[in-house]
């Protein structure tokens with residue numbers, strides 16, 4: 005088949021303008037046209053997965069001037085290889101987008117969607133089989149492809165940090181550009197009407213995919229899982245500003261705020277609150293947490309957290325979402341247990357009641373992650389006490405959770421918390437046997453839990469008291485916590501192949517001075533300095549605000565990393581992209597021992613070696629990505 009014919013059947017357009025539409029008489033193609041198109045194209049490709057099915061990738065992009073508003077995606081066949089390309093017209097850049105990259109992003113993303121799904125090849129195949137017959141089917145098929153490309157273009161443009169305002173402007177401009185055709189006419193030209201497309205994209209089920217694909221939502225998830233709550237907060241604030249109806253954004257914002265509040269609580273606060281050991285992400289002293297917080301500020305955090313969690317519930321109700329919001333309600337219960345000025349057991353109980361009412365439905369309880377379920381039971385023990393029934397139900401859930409890969413570390417932390425709570429309950433009993441058991445339990449807790457936890461000193465005081473009462477000399481603080489497979493020093497810097505060393509929390513201005521401008525900058529939050537900086541030739545991407553927050557090693561040009569055992573002259577090992585999965589896991593542990601976490605994409609899991617400050621992804625049995633990001637917990 006000739007190239008001409010392939011182009012005829014494999015070319016797609018944003019709008020198939022039969023008549024009417026915007027025409028401009030032979031405008032000039034200038035550098036300004038090319039620059040804005042290239043800039044958007046590069047930024048979109050930087051966050052797009054390489055699609056299967058193309059021998060030649062990435063595609064090229066050209067500005068053309070046929071005198072109409074349009075965009076195309078297709079391929080040439082050169083020496084038997086299909087070479088993809090995208091074309092955008094001058095009229096599109098001028099009249100539709102008015103040179104605004106935010107507006108162009110969706111149009112170009114849509115064309116990349118056609119390439120990603122191999123729509124051209126699929127249409128050719130259809131043509132070979134049926135020729136021009138079955139027009140109805142072909143057009144319906146085309147309409148489906150258009151909607152599929154729309155969805156792809158939208159997700160991709162959000163992932164690249166373009167705004168929802170841009171998408172709305174783009175849809176509006178296209179609609180105004182041609183005579184509005186109805187659904188039937190739309191069908192006859194193979195494109196759904198703009199009204200249909202807008203409804204499809206902005207409809208509620210699509211909204212879900214849409215806000216989750218937002219760059220700031222995904223980065224926020226990474227920060228939550230890595231316990232950088234302040235950074236997570238700014239991400240989710242951005243999400244809820246752009247999408248006020250995004251209840252998941254509100255729920256996560258509330259959690260990020262509540263955890264910052266909890267991090268600011270110290271040993272003395274916990275003593276005053278007189279609550280059991282809670283199991284949520286907070287209560288750790290970490291380098292990036294608020295340094296000595298001012299009372300007024302942390303109280304504000306609490307009120308904002310509760311406000312955001314309630315907003316999540318309100319929005320869910322308004323949108324008629326079929327969800328009991330068990331996690332949101334459980335977090336509200338925890339919030340009232342740590343309320344500024346003293347715990348509010350009444351409110352906490354009200355929320356726990358709602359949670360347990362929802363969980364009485366056995367089918368619903370079964371769908372809840374056993375780890376989450378166990379955490380709810382442990383936290384509820386703070387108000388309801390740790391009776392045998394609660395302990396045995398919790399242990400059963402933890403045993404079940406342990407059979408899931410990547411849960412071992414989290415289960416161990418919960419077992420420790422449970423031991424703490426049981427030990428406190430036993431201490432209240434004067435019988436010497438019980439006191440001895442309590443002593444043993446506190447000792448286990450101190451061994452198993454990091455001393456950065458605010459509960460740790462409370463446990464240590466209890467342990468010393470019980471040991472002295474039993475006439476046993478207590479161990480010093482430093483004697484606890486046995487070394488294990490996680491016994492590596494945290495990675496805090498990466499030396500690139502060009503010799504430049506980049507450390508976490510380095511000034512980004514200094515990095516830019518050393519490396520020069522990045523090939524692509526992808527904002528996490530539009531209009532701020534919260535960005536990804538991608539350096540293709542160095543194989544890395546840097547996530548930074550004013551400071552470096554994460555270094556992502558993503559291609560073969562990325563350097564190896566050296567990991568070291570603690571202590572002077574500790575042994576070293578090299579880890580690198582392309583390394584066999586078993587080799588890496590022999591050094592630092594497998595996904596049974598570590599946490600599994602979503603870093604940049606809600607669909608992709610990384611293995612998180614929290615103490616090492618490293619997250620790793622595998623593809624085809626080898627290391628395909630490494631992220632140096634996590635500021636380790638203080639030892």
Ligand SMILES: [Zn+2]
Nearest residue numbers: 016017018150
């Ligand atoms: Zn199209």
